[in-house]
Amino acid sequence: MRTLTRLLACVAAGALIATTVSAEPLKLNDKGYLETRGVNVLVFSNWYDSLFSDSKISGVELVQQGVRTATNGDVRLMPTPGQWDEIGQLVDRQVDPATGAITATLKYPAYDFSYVIKAEPAGEGVRLSIILDTPLPEALKGRAGFNLEFLPSAYFHKSYLADGKPGGFPIYPSGPMKSLGPGVPMSELLPQTEPLPLATGKTLVLAPEDPARRVTLTSEDGELALYDGRNQAQNGWFVVRGPIPSGKTGAVLSWTLDAHSQADWVRPAMIAHSQLGYTPAQKKTAVIELDPNDTPGSEVTILQVGADGRFTPVLTAPAKAWGHYLRYDYLTADFSAVKTPGLYVIDYKGQRTSTFRIAEDVYSRAWEPTLDVYLPVAMDHMKVNEAYRVWHGDSHRDDAMQAPVNDSHVDLYASGPTTDTKYQPYEHIPGLNVGGWYDAGDFDIRTQTQYGVVRALVRSWEKFGLTRDNTLVDHPRRYVDIHVPDGKPDLLQQIQHGTIQLVAQYDAVGHAINGIVEPDVAQYTHLGDGVTKTDNLIYDRSLGRDEVTADGRSGMPDDRWAFTNRSSALNYGSIAALAASSRALKGFDDPLAAKSLEIAKRIWAEEHSHAPDLYRFGNTTGGPLLDEELAAAVELLIATGDTQYAARIEALWPEVEKHFSRNAQLIAQVIPFMPKAFKARVRPAVVAWKAESDKIAAANPFGVPITEGGWAGNGTVIDYAMNTATLAALYPDVVGTDAVYRALDYLHGTHPGSNVSFVSGVGTVSKEVAYGNNRADFSFIAGGVVPGVLIIKPDLPENKEDWPFFWGENEYVINVGADYIELVNTADRLKK
């Protein structure tokens, strides 16, 4: 019996190996990376990030069975560097078609240190070498090493062998640390500690048990060490590191990296569709994403799910070849003929999607989580409660301190040589601790996003009159309770909350400010309840650090900074929102409405009495001056009917026409309030926009613009849809409304890479792991909209659902949420 069992075990093992026979050796492809079936090795196809430092997209990267599992293969100066730690600068990248070698030359100018990273096919893997012309500088001895970072979630529930010695990847960081003591030259951002290795050895085998994740790393020189970067930062990765020896030149470090490939591996087809569902009348398209090695099917079947659990085929639709986009082949299948309300799934070659609805009301309620949960959770200067849970306390009571002059900040804020206020650097500016929302996954009040939200919410109020009341907002008590109606429309309460902050800026310093943000990176990286980020006591520099006074001051300099330099663009953007909210708040909060309009008119006149203030920095000083002034004129014209604003819009039009796509919605919004001839004047721009946007949308099988920057493009998709909807209402002979549905389908799952809905909690399968300020919990905030599909260059569409920390893929931003409310209601209205 025992013999038989053993024999069967051997047969099983033999069978397993037979199914995972290694593929051909890696070869350089025409996209500039090394490739074989199931394995890609990229070498500086991507660069770190120009905006927010290390975003875990750079250096040597590994894509195994379609999943990017390793990145940042580069020389680094500590075992587990964090987001703002030193990185080399890329000098040059060469690809040698003859040998398949990719070489990148980099330097650390501060240390006068240059190095070459070379990757070349070797055996079944790739040899990675660090080549030095001159020996390691003295200052980097013992500090420089070659690091390759592995995605923790790709190795959860898996094991490793270090020279044969077994270990398990920790699901939560608990590895050993060492203290470096004071005075050690390290990043100021991290405590003076660093992790000790989880394991060391000449050969590390990661996940030997899993052919989809097995990677063998062998060092030809020193030992490899495996670290857990999460001990120092929740967004850290598992790092394999080898020290760069001193006193040597030439190839001073060589590894072989053998990621298991599989000769017959084919990525499963991905059936992109809307997780939310479709209205009966709308066009319905499934987009099938295929590995180019796959054999395309010829049809999809739509099955209706009955009350008895039975799946009944209702339509077989041809799956037509669309062509190649990025790294995949695509088929599209039109199942618009299915119109009967019900629950459905799509079957493609036996693979079935999750259920989705066909119903008249799919868009009627999809926006509710954004208004009910996402926006309330983002409310600053309020305690936010939901049933048994407190999302956060009444945060930032100590707002705000005047930012120092000539300073710049990691979150793209900066100050010039003056404060442009009556306040001295580090002096408390009273009155700013009211209203506003946390900008995104971080906690700052970025004025441009604040006014963007206010204007979007006013548009929704004026177009759709959404009187939904499911949230208690009590400003005097600084208290919010989710799922507790208080007799007041939530939309107006949100408009009011944003307006309060915008008005407070004028009351405090007389103009719109860039924003309010933590003083330093140590506070910026705060995760947890916003109320614990500062002591909520106003800083008084005459006090000792631990001193607290009875009247609520302290010597702890933890108050947020207000960046206050004048920017005319910001002023215009802010008064546009105030003019808009003055209309919405009339009859709801008359004093605030009146004050908002008074400020808007006064600041408009003031801005027109002098040359514009052109102070610009990062993304915190407003949009293009032209667009912002146009917005102010549009909202003021609608609010007052005063022809001076109409005249200004006429005067701006020739410039606006050149940037029409950026301003299409504003122009559409104002046409009914302009002299009749204006609509005809705009028409040629609409015709041109239509032709151009059709071209952009036809570049991929999803029919919407897909941007390729460092921040994924769901915002652009929403813009495209709203441009379409607003122009279609005025020029129906030029613009149709199909794009509105394509955009919603895209957001709800019909996009590359996966079919998850990008709106948390909306659709059958949606983002449940996102980059809110709750990201360390691998959780989500219902109604938040993430940036979406990031195109990892040259050709990998990515949106990680098992790793929240990619801000460019997963970070909620408040204005996108507000815009989503408008878009969904637009579709719902179209149907009617």
Ligand SMILES: [Ca+2]
């Ligand atoms: Ca921010």
Ligand SMILES: [Ca+2]
């Ligand atoms: Ca309410």
Ligand SMILES: [Ca+2]
């Ligand atoms: Ca404080």
